[in-house]
Amino acid sequence: MILTLTSLDDLAAHAFDDIIDVRAPAEYAEDHLPGAISLPVLNDEERARVGTTYTRVDRFEARKIGAALVARNAATHLEGPLADKSGGWHPLVYCWRGGQRSGSFATILRQVGWRVTVLEGGYRSYRRLVAEAMHDAALPHLVILLDGNTGTAKTELLEGLRTRGHQVVDLERLAAHRGSVFGAMPGGQPSQKAFEGRLAMVLAGMDPGRPVVMEAESSKIGEVQIPPSLWSAMRAAPRIRLSAPVPERVAYLLRAYADLIADPAALMPVLAALRPIQGTEKVDHWQALAASGQFGALAEALVVEHYDPRYTKSRARGGPGVDVALDSLAEGAMDAALDRIEAALPEVAAVPR
Numbered sequence: 001m002i003l004t005l006t007s008l009d010d011l012a013a014h015a016f017d018d019i020i021d022v023r024a025p026a027e028y029a030e031d032h033l034p035g036a037i038s039l040p041v042l043n044d045e046e047r048a049r050v051g052t053t054y055t056r057v058d059r060f061e062a063r064k065i066g067a068a069l070v071a072r073n074a075a076t077h078l079e080g081p082l083a084d085k086s087g088g089w090h091p092l093v094y095c096w097r098g099g100q101r102s103g104s105f106a107t108i109l110r111q112v113g114w115r116v117t118v119l120e121g122g123y124r125s126y127r128r129l130v131a132e133a134m135h136d137a138a139l140p141h142l143v144i145l146l147d148g149n150t151g152t153a154k155t156e157l158l159e160g161l162r163t164r165g166h167q168v169v170d171l172e173r174l175a176a177h178r179g180s181v182f183g184a185m186p187g188g189q190p191s192q193k194a195f196e197g198r199l200a201m202v203l204a205g206m207d208p209g210r211p212v213v214m215e216a217e218s219s220k221i222g223e224v225q226i227p228p229s230l231w232s233a234m235r236a237a238p239r240i241r242l243s244a245p246v247p248e249r250v251a252y253l254l255r256a257y258a259d260l261i262a263d264p265a266a267l268m269p270v271l272a273a274l275r276p277i278q279g280t281e282k283v284d285h286w287q288a289l290a291a292s293g294q295f296g297a298l299a300e301a302l303v304v305e306h307y308d309p310r311y312t313k314s315r316a317r318g319g320p321g322v323d324v325a326l327d328s329l330a331e332g333a334m335d336a337a338l339d340r341i342e343a344a345l346p347e348v349a350a351v352p353r
Contacts, residue, residue, distance in 0.1 A: 001117040003092060005125050008133060008204035016092040016117065017085075022105050023095050023123065031193035033094065033119075033126050034201050039077045041070040041095075041105050063100075070101065074108045087113055094119035094126075127193065130200045134227035140208035141167075143233045144348050146341070147216035147321065148242030150180065150307040151249030151299075153329045153337070154215045155256070157242075160338045161213055166345075167206045169214040174198045177222030179215075180307075182260060182270055184222070195224040203230075211349050238351040239321035240344050244329050250299045252329040257299075264290050278306060320351045 005011060011033065019036040021028050024047045028038040042050060046069050054062035091114065095101035098121045106116045119125065146154050155172060162168040175195055177183045190198065206212055216239055219226050226234065244252075260267055267290045275283045282305070289298040322344045326337045 002120050003117050004120045005129060008129050008200055012205050017089050018091045020091050020093045022093060022101050030191050031197055041073045041101050070104045074105055090115045092117045092119060094122045096122050097124045098122035130197050133200045134196045134229050137229060139229050139233040141212045143237040144211050144213045145216040145237045145239035146213055147239040149311045150303055151253045152242040152244050153252050158215060160334055167210050167212045169202055169212055171214055171217055171221060175221040175224050179217055179221050181273060189222050189224055192224050196227050237319055238348045239319060240341060240348055241321050241323045242326060244326045248329040249303055250296055253299045254295060261295050322348050
C-alpha cells in the first residue's frame with residue numbers, strides 16, 4: 001500500500017499503529033514525522049559507505065552492500081522492537097524520498113504477514129507540505145496575541161485558555177525555550193525544521209474559522225526562527241496587552257523560574273551574558289544578589305531595568321489591541337484573570353487590521 005500526502009491533515013488523521021522512520025539516526029535527529037520511531041536500516045556510517053561506493057566505485061556493488069546491511073539491520077529490528085507485534089499490526093514506513101530503504105524494509109515486513117504502507121515521496125513529501133504551510137501560504141487563521149511585559153504570566157494564562165476550550169499555540173513549548181536570556185530548557189531546542197514541523201501540525205489540527213491565541217514573541221525564540229507565514233500573521237495580529245503591578249510580576253517569576261533559583265551557580269553565566277547590554281557594574285550587582293540569595297530583589301531589578309525598557313520599545317511597533325489590567329497573578333487569582341481575558345477576546349477579534 002502507498003500513502004500519498006496531499007495535506008498535513010492526511011497525516012494528522014492517520015490510523016497507523018506506528019510510523020517508522022528507516023533513515024539514518026542523524027537524519028531522524030534533524031527532523032522526522034510527528035510521532036515517528038527510529039528503526040534505521042542503515043546507520044550513519046553504513047549510509048556513508050553505501051553512498052561513497054555508489055558514486056565512486058560501482059552502483060551494483062553499492063546495491064549489494066546495501067542489501068546485505070538492510071537485511072542485517074531488519075533482522076535486528078524484527079528480533080528486538082518488533083518482536084511483540086501482532087499479526088494485525090499496521091505501520092507506515094518512510095525513508096528520505098520513498099525509495100529503496102523504505103521499499104526494502106516494507107518488503108521484509110510484508111513477508112512476515114504485516115499490512116505495511118509506504119509513504120510516497122518519503123520524508124521529503126512531508127517536509128514539502130510543511131514548507132508550503134510555513135513559508136509560502138498565508139496563514140488561514142485569525143491570530144490573537146497575548147502580549148505583556150515579563151512576568152505577566154502569559155504562558156500560564158495561555159494554558160488556562162486552552163483548558164477553557166480556546167485554540168492556543170504555545171510557541172515556547174514547541175520551541176523548548178522560555179523566550180528570554182534565562183529561557184534555556186533541559187534537552188535543548190529542536191532543529192529549525194523540527195520546530196516548523198511541530199508548528200505546522202498543530203495549526204493543521206485547528207479550525208481556521210476560530211481565533212488562535214498565542215504569546216507575542218520576537219521573530220526568534222532561542223535559536224529557532226518563527227517561520228515567515230506565521231510571522232507575517234503575528235505582525236498584523238491584534239493583541240491583548242496585559243499589565244500587572246511589579247510586585248505581582250516578581251512573585252510570579254519566582255514561581256515560574258524556581259528551577260533557576262534552585263541552582264544559583266547556573267545564573268552567573270546567564271547574567272554575565274548581559275554585560276554588553278547593561279554594563280559590568282550593573283551585572284556584577286545582579287550576580288551579587290543571586291549569590292546572596294536575594295532573588296526577589298534580582299527579579300525586580302531585571303524587570304524594571306532590563307526587560308521593561310526593551311518591551312516598551314518593542315511594543316511601540318506592535319499592532320492594535322485591547323488593554324487588560326490584572327490586579328493579582330497569585331495562583332488563586334488565575335481564574336479571575338482568565339475571565340478578564342475571555343471578556344476581551346470578542347473585542348480584540350473585531351479590531352480592524
